Amino acid sequence: MPPEARHGVSAGQHEPQPIQPDWLTFGVPAFIGRVRIPGTLSPASMFCLVFLPFALGHFMSSLLRNINAILAPQLTEALGLNSAQLGLLTSAYFFTFAVAQLPVGMALDRFGPRLVQCAMLWLAVLGALVFAGSREFIQLVVARAIMGLGLAGCFMGAVKAVSTWISPAKLPSVQGYLIAVGGLGAASATLPVRLALHYMDWRWLFVMLAAGCAIIALLIWLLAPTPPATPRKPFNRRMFYDICIHPVFRSTAALMLLPHAVFFGVQGLWIARWLQDVGRYSPQAIAWLLYLGMAAVVFGAIATGMITEWAAKRGIAPLSVAACGTALFIAVQLGIALDWRPAAAQLAVLFTLTGTITGIDYAIVAQAMPPALTGRASTCLNLFIFLAAFCVQAGFGLVLGQWQPDTLQHYPAIAYQAAFGALAVLQLPALLVFAWRHWRPLQCCAEHFRGIRYNVGLTLKDMYETGSLRPSRQRKTRPD
Secondary structure, eight states: OOHHHHTTOOTTOOOOOOOOOHHHHTOTTTTTTOBOOTTOSOHHHIIIIIIHHHHHHHHHHHHHHHTHHHHHHHHHHHHTOOHHHHHHHHHHHHHHHHHTHHHHHHHHHHHOHHHHHHHHHHHHHHHHHHHHHOOSHHHHHHHHHHHHHHTTTHHHHHHHHHHHHSOGGGHHHHHHHHHHHHHHHHHHTTHHHHHHTTTSOHHHHHHHHHHHHHHHHHHHHHHOOBOOOOOOOOOOHHHHHHHHHOHHHHHHHHHHHHHHHHHHHIIIIIHHHHHHHTSOOOHHHHHHHHHHHHHHHHHHHHHHHHHHHHHHHTTOOHHHHHHHHHHHHHHHHHHHHTTOGGGHHHHHHHHHHHHGGGGHHHHHHHHHSOGGGHHHHHHHHHHHHHHHHHHHHHHHHHHHTTSOOOTTOOOOHHHHHHHHHHHHHHHHHHHHHHHHHHHHHHHHHHHHHTTOOOOOHHHHHHHHHTTTTSOHHHHHHSOO
16 A cells, blocks of 8 residues: 555645654654754653663663672682782773773764764673673773773763753753762662672673663664754864863862762772771672662762752852762771771762762763753763773772782781772862852952951852842843
């Protein structure tokens, strides 16, 4: 039967066909890479076609990033690794992840997240299979580096995709949901991996993870829609310079970059070793505590998005919310550095819960940049974060290596105190500078409302000229 007859239209007629619901519009095979205009997707289509497939990629990225925290005893026993080698093996993921960020950002803006993410996930499949078949330390490092390269665009691709299809006002919440999915992936790298090791060794586990990456790549290729083509910006090194000197990017990176790197670098490996060496917890108990901590990421990420939107409606900047969370995160690290052993389990969970606030930096940068630059801006931030995470994770192992382990390869508590204390000291200056810079304008603003004029400096002057600090009656009567 000809197509015209099936739709009740005789040959030669050109009557418009009825609008079909989204689930029919995206039917097989019409939905594959279908071009759609941003803003036209229903919430259900947005979830199924955009959020879900890209969030699954971020899930797998978080799982593979944190899996060595549970596999460390098996890898150490199989290859006889010391703390420095274990740190280098695990941090190789961060290094290639960071190196790939700028090329990935340009590719996301030029070719779109659908094509880029699908291709890179197949590279992650290769890395996982090579890791499963490796027999030497250097082979494992190379395989781990390939995995980091293949998964380098998972979160940024998801950010680029959701930034394209949802309104900017909803971006903090949706990115909170993305981070929550990443928390589920990190949680899956703890107790579920521990349980899986009862039925298979770590090599077969990586074969299964490679299959998971392949399935997610196919889902993204089949489901993700494509926005209309936009004029491509030519490559310009000045563009990255402009991103780096953007006031929002600079202030966000200054405050959040190092805490975010500490969260990634320590949570992915050393928090488990601290629980083992200092807390003397069993492997089962460690897996359970890590699972609770990663489950806290889900709560923390969703709560962060909700609190940020609530604060924005009351005139509180997202960076101020981030500063409060960073202060709590550093306080937890100081508790670990002070060797507060009775609360070791609680500190391990709180480390992950409070560290989740560091993920807000992506939303702050994405909101401040033009849509055509969100991919490059986010990956530029990611470059600095993961390079710092590489240094944190590898450097932590070098600090521990300054002390001799006991016969069971447990490092003394003083080694962990030195490492955590050094991290806390490195993060404090940026927080104190942020507090000092924002405390002075607040004081001057209070004096202004009392009718006293002060020269409050360039920052407050700019804010005043835009009208954001004027009383409502002044905004009505005084010209700008």
